Amino acid sequence: MRNSDKNSENFLLSHYRIISKIGAGGMGEVYLAEDTRLDRKVALKLLPDQFTADESRLRRFVQEAKAASSLNHPNIITIHEIGQDSGSHFIATELVDGLTLRHQLSRRGARAGASQIIAFMRLSVRRAVSSVANTISWA
Numbered sequence: 001m002r003n004s005d006k007n008s009e010n011f012l013l014s015h016y017r018i019i020s021k022i023g024a025g026g027m028g029e030v031y032l033a034e035d036t037r038l039d040r041k042v043a044l045k046l047l048p049d050q051f052t053a054d055e056s057r058l059r060r061f062v063q064e065a066k067a068a069s070s071l072n073h074p075n076i077i078t079i080h081e082i083g084q085d086s087g088s089h090f091i092a093t094e095l096v097d098g099l100t101l102r103h104q105l106s107r108r109g110a111r112a113g114a115s116q117i118i119a120f121m122r123l124s125v126r127r128a129v130s131s132v133a134n135t136i137s138w139a
Contacts, residue, residue: 013044014085016034016036016044018033027045028045031046032044043095045090047089052089061091065091069082
């Protein structure tokens with residue numbers, strides 16, 4: 001998919017109809033999309049076109065999807081699919097409504113937000129470690 005295609009709404013990538021852009025970061029752009037097979041809204045993360053030829057970036061993109069899909073935790077998004085269509089690599093995930101971390105920090109101020117983020121991260125790590133330990137004990 002070319003960058004000019006990304007700026008238009010309601011185009012298809014595989015079986016996902018792109019509705020709008022909802023964010024961007026170092027490893028890609030995230031779009032609100034509709035899964036036309038299952039009739040549900042998803043978040044579709046696309047690897048930027050300039051990185052698709054970079055094996056290292058592509059490998060990290062795939063590793064990100066595999067790592068997240070191997071975990072089952074309320075604070076970790078569910079990966080629905082990783083795929084490629086028309087030269088574009090994508091990760092389809094559950095759509096989580098709400099404010100972004102960046103928005104939360106700007107609203108509350110970085111100092112207040114940082115302590116809340118650290119507390120949340122500590123709790124999330126404790127829960128994830130506990131979940132992994134329980135899984136191992138059952139193995």
